[in-house]
Amino acid sequence: MLTTEIREAFLPYCLPDITDEEVNEVVQSLKSGWLAKGPRTIEFEKKFAEYVGAEHAVAMNSCTAALHIALLSANIGPGDEVITTPMTFAASANTIIHVGAVPVFADIDPETGCIDPDEIAKKVTPRTKAIIPVHYSGHSCDLDAIYEIADKHGLFVSEDAAHAIYTRYKGRMIGDNPKGAVSYSFYATKNLSTGEGGMLVTNNEEIANRARVLITHGMSRNAWNRYAKGGSWKYDIEEPGYKYNMFDIQASLGLIQLDRLEEMQQRRAQIADRYNRAFSELAAVKVPTVSEGTTTHSWHLYVLRVNPAELRIDRDQLIEELKERNVGTSVHFIPVHLMTAYSKKFGYKKGDFPNAEAWFENIVSLPLYPSMTDDDVDYVISSVQDIVHKFGK
Ligand SMILES: Cc1ncc(COP(=O)(O)O)c(C=O)c1O
CATH class of the missing domain: 3.90.1150.10 (Aspartate Aminotransferase, domain 1)
Incomplete structure (x- = not known):
């Protein structure tokens, strides 16, 4: 039998990787006067979109928010069914209930843990409106097969990429030219962390615009610069939205983490x-x-x-x-x-x-x-x- 001397310090299963660079950038952000959503959030969105290869990136306070907004922006709601995997964190499925739709599960591939496209195909009904594939653990779902089913039935695909920044499917980064929406998590345990945070990327301008409105209470204009010289105090509420935006302290962490x-x-x-x-x-x-x-x-x-x-x-x-x-x-x-x-x-x-x-x-x-x-x-x-x-x- 092997013998291992028991180490003194507990080894956690996960720790964020924060260096002085992140610390300094957060301090700069605090000193800049922009504590809420401001220039750093805008810059993080831009750099993130470039990094993954999507046209639009909308920064939020969690991946859960991004998944919720993705479904809302695609007009998924009561009476609709959305197919997802049971092998995920509850957030992926909870957001289906949040929009008033019904979560329909499809079993996983027993080898990879990712949703099995054959099982998805069996679950499609006339009420099915969307699929939420989860790139479990950082392993890509079989996207070709999933988009084939989506195209055949006219379904929206909201990829849950909470684990999958950096993952490549057939050589292409997850989020590169997405047909639907892709949501990332920057929670403390994630590969890129802002403490809490998330990002929705899409090539669909309508979805991106609606997402921007929905994450700031449904305000008609970008509220982040209401207090800057070029901004205006006037705003309208187009629909009752949410308070889901990222803020600059988070984005300052995100910018450095993206570089690293x-x-x-x-x-x-x-x-x-x-x-x-x-x-x-x-x-x-x-x-x-x-x-x-x-x-x-x-x-x-x-x-x-x-x-x-x-x-x-x-x-x-x-x-x-x-x-x-x-x-x-x-x-x-x-x-x-x-x-x-x-x-x-x-x-x-x-x-x-x-x-x-x-x-x-x-x-x-x-x-x-x-x-x-x-x-x-x-x-x-x-x-x-x-x-x-x-x-x-
Ligand atoms: C697969 C999956 N989807 C969504 C989420 C939600 O992410 P967030 O905590 O950023 O809302 C998580 C969180 O761990 C997750 O593991």
Whole structure:
């Protein structure tokens, strides 16, 4: 049996990567007089749009807001059905309910964890208006197949790219020339973080314009410069909107994080590679499958799967064993259809989506973030190896 001396400090499963550059830029932003949405937010939108290759980018206070606005901007509402995956954070599906539509789940591909296009096709009805594919963990969905279904039935596609900044599908960045809308998250745990924050990108000018109005209460003119010399105090409310805008302190973090993204991603890829090499030798666990279409994985999450045929402990016990060794983990995700709000209102139940449920039973997200040292990575590897040796069949 291997023996690993237990490290003293707990290793969190995730940490944001903030340097003095971000700190200095936030200070500059605070000193500039623009605390709310201002020039830095505008600049971040511009640079982000250029980075991913979209015509418009609208910065918001979360990805949840962006997903909500995407559906509203595409006029999805009561009486409509929207298809999404149960293997996601609740936000992706909650926003369907927020606009008054019905969430319809389609099961996942049991190899990648992403929504299975064949399952989507089975769920299309005359009421279906949109699809929300989630690029789970940073692995791209099968976009060609999904857009083929969308084109055939005239459906709007709102991609949930909360995990997928930097991901490339068949060589093209997610968000490059999107046909519908693509939403990103800049939450504290994400590959690019502004603490809280999100971005909607689209090539559709109407959607971008409506989004800009909806995120500032439904105000007819850009409220951000109402107090500047060129601005005007006059405004109208075109429709009751939301208070979803990003503000300059967040954008100052975003600008620096965007500059540093390549370097941070290189480190994520190195760590994922070391994990892959070490864990692919163990029969008791399965490393993430990266399908051909995902030419670049963003490695937002490293989702290891337990192979129950080869391990005497289950996923929950594996998490406890790792915790005892001071290694933090998480589980992405508890399938959304099993949440009370969904079973109560829509009658979803255990057994409805067997692939997502089986996936959930066996997954654990291991620590993966740029500031992990090589020693941290080695420690996680030897901890998993140690547990597998102890509990392997
Ligand atoms: C797949 C997915 N979609 C949407 C969200 C919501 O992101 P935000 O916290 O920025 O609203 C998350 C958050 O973790 C997520 O994992």
